Every structure is written in C-alpha cells, then in structure tokens.
Amino acid sequence: MDNPQVEYVQRFSIFPRFLHFLVIVSFLTLAVTGMALKFASERWAEFVADFFGSFEVLGALHRLMAIVTFTYFALTFVLMYQNWRKSGKSIVQFILYKDSMIPNLNDAKELIQTFKWFFGLGPQPQYGRWTYWEKFDFMAVFWGVAVIGTTGLCLWFPETFTIFIPGYWINIATIIHSDEALLASGFIFTIHFFNTHLRPEKFPMDPVIFTGTMPLEELRHERPREYAELVAAGKLDEIKVPPTPRWFFVVSHVFGFTALAIGLTLVVSIIYSMVFLYVK
Amino acid sequence: MLNVTEKQGWLKFLVIISVALLVNLAQNAAAMTDEDCLDCHTDPDLTVEVDGKTVQLTLDGDKFAGSVHADNGCVSCHEEADVEEAPHPYPMARVDCANCHDDIAEIFADSLHGQALENNDPYAPKCIDCHGKHDILSMQDKDSPTYVMNVPFTCGRCHQEGSPMTLTHDIGKHNILKNFSMSIHGEGLFRKGLTVTAVCSSCHTAHNVLPHTDPNSTISRLNVVKTCMKCHANIEDAHTKIVRGELWETEPHKVPACVECHGPHQARRVLYEDSLNDQFCLKCHGNPDLKKILANGEERILYVNVDDFEHSIHQEKRIACAKCHVNVDHQKNPVCQDSGPVDCSICHAQVVDLYDKSTHGMLVAKNDKNAPVCTECHGTHGVMSKSNFESPIFARNIPDLCGRCHREGEKAALRYTGKQHDIVKHYQMSIHGRGLSQSGLMVSATCTNCHTAHSMLPASNPESSVNRENIITACAQCHLGIAEKFSSSIHSPQVSKTDKKLPVCNDCHTSHTISRHDTAGFRGLILDECGTCHEHETDTYFETYHGKASMLSGGEKTAKCSDCHGAHDILPAYYSESRLNRRHVVETCKKCHPGSNRKFTGYLTHATHHDRDKYPYLFYTFWGMTGLLVGTFAFFGIHTLFWVPRSFRERFKKRREHSRQSILKKDE
Numbered sequence: 001m002d003n004p005q006v007e008y009v010q011r012f013s014i015f016p017r018f019l020h021f022l023v024i025v026s027f028l029t030l031a032v033t034g035m036a037l038k039f040a041s042e043r044w045a046e047f048v049a050d051f052f053g054s055f056e057v058l059g060a061l062h063r064l065m066a067i068v069t070f071t072y073f074a075l076t077f078v079l080m081y082q083n084w085r086k087s088g089k090s091i092v093q094f095i096l097y098k099d100s101m102i103p104n105l106n107d108a109k110e111l112i113q114t115f116k117w118f119f120g121l122g123p124q125p126q127y128g129r130w131t132y133w134e135k136f137d138f139m140a141v142f143w144g145v146a147v148i149g150t151t152g153l154c155l156w157f158p159e160t161f162t163i164f165i166p167g168y169w170i171n172i173a174t175i176i177h178s179d180e181a182l183l184a185s186g187f188i189f190t191i192h193f194f195n196t197h198l199r200p201e202k203f204p205m206d207p208v209i210f211t212g213t214m215p216l217e218e219l220r221h222e223r224p225r226e227y228a229e230l231v232a233a234g235k236l237d238e239i240k241v242p243p244t245p246r247w248f249f250v251v252s253h254v255f256g257f258t259a260l261a262i263g264l265t266l267v268v269s270i271i272y273s274m275v276f277l278y279v280k
Numbered sequence: 281m282l283n284v285t286e287k288q289g290w291l292k293f294l295v296i297i298s299v300a301l302l303v304n305l306a307q308n309a310a311a312m313t314d315e316d317c318l319d320c321h322t323d324p325d326l327t328v329e330v331d332g333k334t335v336q337l338t339l340d341g342d343k344f345a346g347s348v349h350a351d352n353g354c355v356s357c358h359e360e361a362d363v364e365e366a367p368h369p370y371p372m373a374r375v376d377c378a379n380c381h382d383d384i385a386e387i388f389a390d391s392l393h394g395q396a397l398e399n400n401d402p403y404a405p406k407c408i409d410c411h412g413k414h415d416i417l418s419m420q421d422k423d424s425p426t427y428v429m430n431v432p433f434t435c436g437r438c439h440q441e442g443s444p445m446t447l448t449h450d451i452g453k454h455n456i457l458k459n460f461s462m463s464i465h466g467e468g469l470f471r472k473g474l475t476v477t478a479v480c481s482s483c484h485t486a487h488n489v490l491p492h493t494d495p496n497s498t499i500s501r502l503n504v505v506k507t508c509m510k511c512h513a514n515i516e517d518a519h520t521k522i523v524r525g526e527l528w529e530t531e532p533h534k535v536p537a538c539v540e541c542h543g544p545h546q547a548r549r550v551l552y553e554d555s556l557n558d559q560f561c562l563k564c565h566g567n568p569d570l571k572k573i574l575a576n577g578e579e580r581i582l583y584v585n586v587d588d589f590e591h592s593i594h595q596e597k598r599i600a601c602a603k604c605h606v607n608v609d610h611q612k613n614p615v616c617q618d619s620g621p622v623d624c625s626i627c628h629a630q631v632v633d634l635y636d637k638s639t640h641g642m643l644v645a646k647n648d649k650n651a652p653v654c655t656e657c658h659g660t661h662g663v664m665s666k667s668n669f670e671s672p673i674f675a676r677n678i679p680d681l682c683g684r685c686h687r688e689g690e691k692a693a694l695r696y697t698g699k700q701h702d703i704v705k706h707y708q709m710s711i712h713g714r715g716l717s718q719s720g721l722m723v724s725a726t727c728t729n730c731h732t733a734h735s736m737l738p739a740s741n742p743e744s745s746v747n748r749e750n751i752i753t754a755c756a757q758c759h760l761g762i763a764e765k766f767s768s769s770i771h772s773p774q775v776s777k778t779d780k781k782l783p784v785c786n787d788c789h790t791s792h793t794i795s796r797h798d799t800a801g802f803r804g805l806i807l808d809e810c811g812t813c814h815e816h817e818t819d820t821y822f823e824t825y826h827g828k829a830s831m832l833s834g835g836e837k838t839a840k841c842s843d844c845h846g847a848h849d850i851l852p853a854y855y856s857e858s859r860l861n862r863r864h865v866v867e868t869c870k871k872c873h874p875g876s877n878r879k880f881t882g883y884l885t886h887a888t889h890h891d892r893d894k895y896p897y898l899f900y901t902f903w904g905m906t907g908l909l910v911g912t913f914a915f916f917g918i919h920t921l922f923w924v925p926r927s928f929r930e931r932f933k934k935r936r937e938h939s940r941q942s943i944l945k946k947d948e
Contacts (some may be wrong), residue, residue: 032677035834037825037828037829037832038828039821039829040827040828040829040832040835041822041828041831045832046831046832046833049832049833049835050833052833053833054833054834054835055829055833055834055835055838056834056837057834058832059829076351094852096450101627102535114917115922117926118922118926119922120926126836133916133919158719158880158883158907159873159874159875159876159877159880160875160878162877162883163877163879165879166879166882167879167880167881167884167896168678168882168883168884168897168898169882169896170883171824171883171884171895171897172897172898172901174824174825175889175898175902175905176901176905179902179905179906179909180905180908181910182909183905183908183909183912183913186909186913187912187916189911190913190914190920191916191917191919191920194920194923195920195923199924199927200924200927200928200930201927201930201931205484212568222885229878239706266424
C-alpha cells in the first residue's frame, strides 16, 4: 500500500461494504448488550450496565440494533437481487453456479483438499471468489438473523406473541435466542476473526471489507481460480483500481481494530464466565 | 369584797334560803340547790371587783338549764359553793373539769395546749375557751362551739391570722383558717354543709393537739396516714399507681405522706401546694459551691440549679424537694444529711417495676457501672415531660439519648455481641429516622417505640418486645393494617401450621435500616430475604429475564418476588385470594405488562433448563442448542487448529523462497 508500484483490484463495491459496516456496528452492540444480560451476575456485565447507565439502556440499544439487523437483512436481498441482475444468469443458475453464495459440491471438495493441505497431503486448493468458510460465515448470518431475529421478536413482544403461542414458548425462545447468540458471538469473535484477520497470512487484520480493494498479488495467491478466470475473461484490468487514500486506510484500521478489540474482549469475558460460572 | 347594795336583795336572799332550807330538809341532805345559786347568780347586778375590774357573776339560767351539765347541779363543779347557807365562801377555787373528765384532762395536760397552760402561756386555751362555761352544749348540738360546723371558728378564735396568739407564737403554717376554708375539706363543710368532712379536730384531735414534729402527733409524718385513713379508708386503692400499697405500711419513710402532696390545710383535688419549703432547701443547695467529699475522696457537687428545676415537670406538678428526697431527718443537721439516693419508685412504682425487669434494670441490680439509672435518661432536677421539645426523652431526641451509650464505640455498643452494628447511624438513615429527624414526622418510630421505654430486653429474650414472637405486635402499634393483612398470609402462624421458622417483619425489612419498599436498595434486598428460605425459587428466578435484569444497574425496576407474590398478603397460588391464582394472575402481570393475557401468564418465571422432569421442553431445547454450539465449535476449532501450523509453515517456506530468489538475483 505504501508502495505505489503495488497494483490494486476492487473486491467489494460500496454497497456490501456498507452492509458489513452495519453488521459490525449492530452485531457488536447486540452482543455486548445481550451478553451483559445473559451473564448479568458477572462483574464485567455489571460494568457494561453501569457504563451504559442501566439495563434499560442496554435493552433500548439492543432493540435499536435489532432494527438495524432486520434492515441489513432486507438490504442483503437487495444486494443479491442486484448481483443476480448484473450476472445475467437465470435465478437457478445464479443460486447454483460455482461462485454463488450458496455452498455447493465444489466447496465440499475444497474443504477436503484444505484438510489434506493441513496435513501436507496435497497443495492448497485453488480458491475462487468465495471460499467455503466465507460462504459459511455468510450463511451463518442468514441462519442467525432468522433464528435470533424471530425469537428476539418473541421476547420483544411477548404479550402479542402469546396470543398465538403458549407462554412457556417464551422460555424456549429465550434459550434459543441466548444460546444461538452465544454461538454467533463465539463464532464471529474467534473463528471468523481468525479466518479473516488473525491467521498469519492476514495478521493483524484484512482491511478489504472496509477499503474494498486488495493487492493484485494477494488475489493471485489467495484466490488463484478467480484470478485465472478474470485473466481468461480479460476482465482483470476492469477491476484494477488506484490504491485507497491513506486517510481512509487509517480510518479503516482504526475502526477495524476497535471492532476486533471489542469482540475479542467480549469473547474472553464470555469464556471466562462460562468456565467459572459452570465450574462454580 | 362582797358588796351587796340592795336591802331588797337581802330579803330575796332570805326567802331563797328559807325555801332552800325547806327543800333541803325535804331532800334529806342537799344544802344548796341550783335554784339557790341562780337566785343570786341571775341578778345582773351581781358583780365583784377583781384587781380593779368589775367581773359579772351572773349567768343565763335558761342556757344553763339547756347545757349538758344542767342535771349535775352547780355544786358538782363549784364544790366550795355547797354550803348550808349562802353566801358561799369567796373567792372559790377554779373549776377543775378533771374532777369528772380526768381521762381527757390527762391527755390535755401533755398536749401542746396543756403544756402551754402549764408554762403560763397567757394564750394557752383552757377547757372553757373551747367548751364554754355554764352553757356547755353537746358537740352534737348545732349551737355548740365544738359542733363540727363550728370547730374551725372555735379554733380560729386563736389561730386566725393576725390574732394575738399567731402574732406571738411561731407557727409553721400560715393563713390556716383561710386555707382551710378554701380546701376541699372547708368547701365540704361550708359550702356543701357536709358534717362528715374533716375539721381541725378531725386531724389534730380535740385534746391531744401536738406539733407534727412530735412522733406521737396524729399529724406526724409517721401517723398522718393513719389519721387521714380514718376517713379515707381505701385511699391505698386509689393511689396504687403512685404508691405501692405495701410500702405505705412497711416502709412509711420511703413513701410520701398524704400531706406531702395534699398540703395539710390546702388539700384540693388537684392543686397540691408545696408542704415543705423548697426555699429552705435552696438556702444551702442554691449555692454553686456546695460540695460534699465522699468516703472515697470523690467530690460531689450538691448545687441544685433552680432554673433547671423551674422548667421541670416536677415543678409543674408542684413536687417539692422533700417529696423525692424523703429521708429527711429533723434530728440531723442539716436535715437532709445522708438522705441517700432518690427512689423514683415512690411515685413511679409501675414504671420502675418494668425497668427492674429490663436489661438496664438487671444491670443496675448487678451493680454494673455502665447501667443506666432513671436519671441517666430523664435527668435529675430538670426532669422534663416527654412532650417537651427540650426533653431528652422527647421523641426526636431519643436516638441521640440512646446513642449516648449505643452508638458504635460507646459503652453499650462495646459490650454488645450481636449482629446489629452502627444502629444509630443506620436508624438515622432509615425511613423511621429520616421521618423523625428530616421530615419532622412525630409518628415515626424511634428506639422506644419498638424496644419500649422501660422494658428493653435483647431480642433473644422471649419477653422482649422485639423478640420474634412479639415483633409483629410491636410493629402493629403503628402498622396495624399491614399486620392484619399479614395475619391471613401464608407466612402467618395462624395460616401455616408448621414447625418451620416463619418470617416476621424484620426478616425482610431489617431492624434498623428499614427503608421504603420502593427504593432500589430494598427491592434488591427482597431477593436475598426471600432467598434465605426459598433458595430454589430465587435461583431459578435468576435464570429468567426478571432475575437477570435485576442484577444490573437499574434492575430494581424489574419484577421482584413481592411484585407477583404480594408482600404481606402472600399466599400460594392454590388459594383463591392469591395474586397468582388463575383468577388474578392476568391482573397481576398486567401491573407491568399491560397486554397480559391468559397464555402470557404461562411464561415460566422460575424456569430452569436443568430440570428435565419439570421442564422437558426447556431441557431438550437447551441441550439441542448446546449440541449445535459444541458441534460448530468442534468442527471449526479443529479446522483452525490445523490451519495455524500449516500457515506458519507456508509463510516460512515463502520467506525462504523469497530469500533464495534474492540470493539468486544477487548471483545473477
């Protein structure tokens, strides 16, 4: 980046980057405010509640961010629609083709190849535009928002929901909401953070989701299949872009590191609490 | 010298004598008859000169005929006049009533009046001064000077203020007659015409009048009670609140005598003038330098600040010095020497009885140096009513008063071994303390409302007002409505027949830190308090939203035990009156959840996913979710675990390649 000779390509347009920004802000807020309630007996939870004022503020923020979540959930469909129209494929082709967001047989192959590579039994797979773990992250958000979202609405409007469902379902909704959230936070703050940012190749963070651009070299190495396909289609020059302005690069890092720090702190707190809460 | 002036007199005299002689002959012996005497002594001109003064020797024959002595005859008293022939010798000896009334005369001789007579006191009364001479009437006769209605006047002839006798004699009491006439006795006599009311002789006796300093006197301190009780026979019953009956008889010196409260001549129903003179005491005790050196060398200041006393309740009630300092002995000098400490039980017997059984009283009995006696709290000469703002026992001042010993670090707090600490500080921050000191609410409970003023005992004592068995009664003094509600709740022993310990007021509300039930602190405390017995319910409560949120700041707003179960009217859900009964539960939830409906109330407020038998849905949901969580992390955990070493190896390889390439480049 500092080197002006490095060539950059565009990976994410502004829209998905904006969506991811919404995800970061809402997810972190939801996780912090929600976990403070889940682990209410812990000192750090008390600290969080004191910091925001009271559990009611936590609740208000949680509900506000729920609205943001439903918003980005809906906007993702808009993004998908736009991508579908741009691709010129039929809806079935769009869903089933190799670089669709939906996991497919190729992802299974790459997963197996990856494990072989872990053990030195073969080369690293020729990853395309989306690796299987990236697809899992994406699908996990879908799964998560669907499950946490519906149970969350039950908890938000229990009086309305109990017109249709028995009261004890609210208890069930609580368990699902809370444990699914634990899974989601735990996953994002450990697996997603590692896969995307903390593994040695990317350490300490990969700013592409903020800047939208990545070095051409990185594309060639990390996603050789996509690179090859772009070269073959002669589209590589189309996605070449000038480097991100330095100020934006800095802002991205500051924001990114903040999010990372919050997420990691929270996950450490959760793990600590889980260990001591259940050991107790 | 006999000076008979009229010749006619002689004639009359002769006639009388001859008649008398005839009668005498007829009557066998009697030389002189009353008629003989009256013959001369009804003559208004019958006078003699005594030391230059003309003394009339006539008497009213009719009056004599009506007197009690009419049948005795003149000569029975005037023995020397019993001669054969008039005139009788002259002068004759003074009539001696003792001839007949020897018993009375004997008594009289030792009396104040008798002694004065013997000492030739010119004002000493003789029999005739009170009873008259020839006209002596029965004391039943309304015209008699000794008739009950006339006694005050008879005595008053000498004892009236300003009379020569009062001017020449030092008599302790003044305005006796005037005071008597205004007293309840005088009023009875003069205004109500009651002949049973006490007059002078009722108390002082008729003939045995003695000064009150004489132990034999009917009005001496030791005898006056008996004297009064001649009429006021059952007065002990009327005075049980003031005087312990038995003391009156066994230790009369400890008990105030009637006259100490009911001024001898001024007895009224309410207004008891001082009988002993406070000024007399203050002659010495008004001196700020008055001191006494005790046997152990300590100095005791004996000065009495009159200003203190002036504002005291005892002054208001006209309690004189001597009424408390009873062991005054007139033989001693000063009279109050070694009179010993004041025994308040003389008047406040019931209260002292209670006090004796209290912790304070028992400590006193053990001679504990820390033990507070009456004066410790009430003061001495400045003792004030509890309604006086300045009084240490005025409700608002009580926390400070008790705090003098019970404040942390003070002597009572130091010897205390229980769990209550900083009680005064805590009390002052409590709803009761702030009500009293900040809001000036005089109905606020202070120390004595719960612990009582004189019967304070540790809570562990079954007799204590704050014992578990009694505390509800103590609180119910003010919080009656709550106590009534509580008595029909499941926590009441009337409802729950159980051996288990049932909660009482202070289990939930604490003793000294009682706060409003809607404060954050108290709402937080509810969970702990209920949890001491209902542990499982509290634990599971904390697994639900209400419980979790209640642990965070602002959490006091979420539903606490009492919001759903009720506080004092708490009942299990199977009671139809219970807030959680099917009939009421929707309403109960509605307090916080306006959209509450029948199904909504099916929310499990004490749910736990650890109980498979009770909550299988929750149990399996939890374990399903946990399985998903564990599965996901297991897969990606392994994925990452293998990825890390591979990544490092790749990077290492890459770096090696890079350096090799640069070496090759250099070589080129």
